[in-house]
Amino acid sequence: MKHVQAHSVEISGAQKNYGQLAALDDFNLRIEPGQFTVLLGPSGSGKSTLIRSIAGIERLDSGTITFGDRLIAGAGLHVPPEKRDLAMVFQDYALWPHMSAFENVEYALRRRKINSDKVKHRVEEALERVGLAGKGKNYPFQLSGGEQQRVALARAVVGRPSLLLFDEPLSNLDADLRERLRVEIATLTREIGSTALYITHDQSEAFALADQIGVLKSGKLQQLDTPEKIYRKPANRFVAAFTGISGSFNGKVTFADGKNVTVQVANVQIECKSSTGLKVGDDAEVLLRPSATSIEAKKHNTLIGTVLDVAYRGRGYEHVITCELGVISGVFATEPSTRGDKVDIYVDPHNCLAFAI
Amino acid sequence: MAVFWTLITFILIIPITLFLSVAFSPRLFDQGKQWFTLSSFKPVFSGSYGIALLHSFILGVVTAVGATAISLSMAWLVLRTDAIARKIWNGAIFALFLAPSYLIALGWQRLFEQRGVLEIMGLHVTPIRNLLYGPVGICMVLMVKGIPFAYLVIANAMRGLGEEFEQAVRVHGGSRIEAFKVMATLLLPSIFSALAIVFAEAISDFGVASTLSNVAHFSVATYQLYQGINSIPVQFPVSAATSLTLLALVILAILAQNRALRGRSFRTLGGRTRPATRLKLSAAGQLLSGGWIIGILVMALGVPIFGAISASMLQGLGSLLSHYSINFSNYTRVLGSRFLRAPLIYSTEMSLITATLAVALAAVASKVLTSAKPSRSKRFMDFFLLAAVALPGIVFAIGYIFTYNLKFINELGLHIYGTSFLLALAYTANALPSTSRSLVGNMSQIQDSMMDASRVHGSGPARAWLDVTMPIIARPLLIAWLLTFSGTLLELPVSELLYPPGSPPVAVGIELSLAGFDFGGGTAIEVLSILWALFVVGIAFFIFNRFAPVGWKRLGNQQ
Numbered sequence: 001m002k003h004v005q006a007h008s009v010e011i012s013g014a015q016k017n018y019g020q021l022a023a024l025d026d027f028n029l030r031i032e033p034g035q036f037t038v039l040l041g042p043s044g045s046g047k048s049t050l051i052r053s054i055a056g057i058e059r060l061d062s063g064t065i066t067f068g069d070r071l072i073a074g075a076g077l078h079v080p081p082e083k084r085d086l087a088m089v090f091q092d093y094a095l096w097p098h099m100s101a102f103e104n105v106e107y108a109l110r111r112r113k114i115n116s117d118k119v120k121h122r123v124e125e126a127l128e129r130v131g132l133a134g135k136g137k138n139y140p141f142q143l144s145g146g147e148q149q150r151v152a153l154a155r156a157v158v159g160r161p162s163l164l165l166f167d168e169p170l171s172n173l174d175a176d177l178r179e180r181l182r183v184e185i186a187t188l189t190r191e192i193g194s195t196a197l198y199i200t201h202d203q204s205e206a207f208a209l210a211d212q213i214g215v216l217k218s219g220k221l222q223q224l225d226t227p228e229k230i231y232r233k234p235a236n237r238f239v240a241a242f243t244g245i246s247g248s249f250n251g252k253v254t255f256a257d258g259k260n261v262t263v264q265v266a267n268v269q270i271e272c273k274s275s276t277g278l279k280v281g282d283d284a285e286v287l288l289r290p291s292a293t294s295i296e297a298k299k300h301n302t303l304i305g306t307v308l309d310v311a312y313r314g315r316g317y318e319h320v321i322t323c324e325l326g327v328i329s330g331v332f333a334t335e336p337s338t339r340g341d342k343v344d345i346y347v348d349p350h351n352c353l354a355f356a357i
Numbered sequence: 358m359a360v361f362w363t364l365i366t367f368i369l370i371i372p373i374t375l376f377l378s379v380a381f382s383p384r385l386f387d388q389g390k391q392w393f394t395l396s397s398f399k400p401v402f403s404g405s406y407g408i409a410l411l412h413s414f415i416l417g418v419v420t421a422v423g424a425t426a427i428s429l430s431m432a433w434l435v436l437r438t439d440a441i442a443r444k445i446w447n448g449a450i451f452a453l454f455l456a457p458s459y460l461i462a463l464g465w466q467r468l469f470e471q472r473g474v475l476e477i478m479g480l481h482v483t484p485i486r487n488l489l490y491g492p493v494g495i496c497m498v499l500m501v502k503g504i505p506f507a508y509l510v511i512a513n514a515m516r517g518l519g520e521e522f523e524q525a526v527r528v529h530g531g532s533r534i535e536a537f538k539v540m541a542t543l544l545l546p547s548i549f550s551a552l553a554i555v556f557a558e559a560i561s562d563f564g565v566a567s568t569l570s571n572v573a574h575f576s577v578a579t580y581q582l583y584q585g586i587n588s589i590p591v592q593f594p595v596s597a598a599t600s601l602t603l604l605a606l607v608i609l610a611i612l613a614q615n616r617a618l619r620g621r622s623f624r625t626l627g628g629r630t631r632p633a634t635r636l637k638l639s640a641a642g643q644l645l646s647g648g649w650i651i652g653i654l655v656m657a658l659g660v661p662i663f664g665a666i667s668a669s670m671l672q673g674l675g676s677l678l679s680h681y682s683i684n685f686s687n688y689t690r691v692l693g694s695r696f697l698r699a700p701l702i703y704s705t706e707m708s709l710i711t712a713t714l715a716v717a718l719a720a721v722a723s724k725v726l727t728s729a730k731p732s733r734s735k736r737f738m739d740f741f742l743l744a745a746v747a748l749p750g751i752v753f754a755i756g757y758i759f760t761y762n763l764k765f766i767n768e769l770g771l772h773i774y775g776t777s778f779l780l781a782l783a784y785t786a787n788a789l790p791s792t793s794r795s796l797v798g799n800m801s802q803i804q805d806s807m808m809d810a811s812r813v814h815g816s817g818p819a820r821a822w823l824d825v826t827m828p829i830i831a832r833p834l835l836i837a838w839l840l841t842f843s844g845t846l847l848e849l850p851v852s853e854l855l856y857p858p859g860s861p862p863v864a865v866g867i868e869l870s871l872a873g874f875d876f877g878g879g880t881a882i883e884v885l886s887i888l889w890a891l892f893v894v895g896i897a898f899f900i901f902n903r904f905a906p907v908g909w910k911r912l913g914n915q916q
Binding site for chain 1: 804806807809810811812813814815816817818824825828829831906908909
């Protein structure tokens, strides 16, 4: 597929209220041309409102949206969705049930005003690209959930729009299909070169897809960064917690040098990373990334606990362990321990984060 | 939307509001001296109005209980047993749904009246006639007319009631009777709904009121209203007060239903619901169930159809002749006489206009009603359409007479009283509430994202509506159009009060013929009208099934 002329997307000071509730609260975001951005947040964080405002389905109360140099919304202006040159994949697929798969995909080319032979060629190419060659005549009800979402994906990319929007497109699919379609989305979007904005509440999806991730909470952007930075240097406790932890404990800071801190939790000293300016004597919360713990004994940063549960995960075993500090889940080991066993848990300081309470 | 709201204001909101408010403020409309009074309500609860109202109330209660009980048994036989006779029920129920109550009543009358078809055949039917021409007969016809409403509500609930509820009772030690009790409890919401709907239909009915109860001299509120509007001077404040009382009774029934169900939510329909298996009936069971189903159908449709057809083919019915012959001369007379066939042609024209206008407005109204976003216009529309559903057709018609005869309306240059234009508007307003409600279910199934998807992939609002919404609800739209067409073709109360001089619609044409003792001609018009309605329905479905795109035909098929 040919590369499109992608454009940047900029949202400035966006505000959208539903009664007393601020779905977007002075929201700012910039997406570079051709960049794949994922917005990650829990339900009610404003991510759907944002993507629908960019699509033109919702109107902002205030603030602006700009595509490249073109003002799309703001200052009394609201360019209707059909004039924004974008495409969208919806959570519930939003396929039109009275149209076949071919007709659904073809629909997105009507605005392109190209001749029928080319249309046929491009629709067939798009269907083939998503693995649905030969299924063009099928109606949505004759397709499985995964196939329906593939049609929706083909419909979105066939017109080679400058901007592609994805509204939690994988949330209705089972785990295996989700993984396969995620790869399709990642490769297809990069193949055509459109700017892409994808929203989800699933952190693994976000890390797998994104060039940059934005984490939202209560209509505000908490952090916008590369996946690596979001994981290693979360801006605050919310970002850290939402991007995956396996345990958390409260304690007091006994050492701090700006980057590394030691927190006294009960009778244990735990070394952690912190970039939030903690000082000695501060109350702090220690958050453990799932990759921070393993069943092994070391001289420092080691806790003793009892195995509550063990689950086989293919490459090894994940344990749920209770210790004097609380419960830690996802503790990995290549060999299983038995429920009730006493074990040593090593906590890797690089994946252990401390935040002020 | 501006055009839509303007039309709704003129055909629905203004006539209803102005007419009903005259009950409280006669002076506002030059109908009395008081700016505010409740005195208009005094005659409603005394004298002939009071008796008529009491009759209507009792008839409503008895009819509701009877029709609901019969419908419950029918729903169980049709959906939960292998009764052979159930196969004829589903088709018949829609015929019953379409048949106006006055045609059912007239069919019975033609058979059992003095010198009627059965007496001409030499049968002694006086005892039955005495029963028919009184509260028992009136109640029976109203019950028959209420059955399709109650059946559809109860059957829909029963369809969603999977077998697992019964099985859960049985595996936890419950007997067959206890399982039945649980089933009955789960069906309570639909039973209460059926009671409320049939009660509302019965007390609003004008068809039986103007035929059987009129002949039987058993006064009911709707006919009392009609007589009030035909007396001189017309007492609009009293008519409005009577209308409000009728409306209040309907609303009370709905409130009683809500109160009875307060705090109970029997959500039984889920993705895991398993369809129930049918009970295999013994030979005796088949015989009994067959007798019951066929017996009800004979009373509901068989007798009226036989009455109408036999009367239409009897030469000399209604006259004092001693010789009668059976032939098609009444039909040839109707088809050959411009005077007799004109009502059918006029009603067809009016029905075409009304059905098209009502369905177009109903599509927009149902879209407003199913909008996911709460809005003032949605709440307003919901209230008015609910009130209008509860408003009897006769009240609608009187509201139109009152409003479009008002001095200030005439001073505005709206001289439309007594015109076909006003009749079409009244038909549309009368049909709009039920047509909108019938589309709401289908419209609510259209996910907003489908329209959004059309917009973001390049279509404007109008194009998105035509490309997405229209095809998806094509079949329900067609059904709504046909129901409105058939309903308007045979409509009585609005036609009776608002037809332009010299242009009687079908229902009035039939009544005029019968009033002139041309029973053969009147019933021939009846039969021809029904055949014409069925022909239009058949042709419309043929065209749709033959020419509509494949995707359109598959959708809405469950309707």
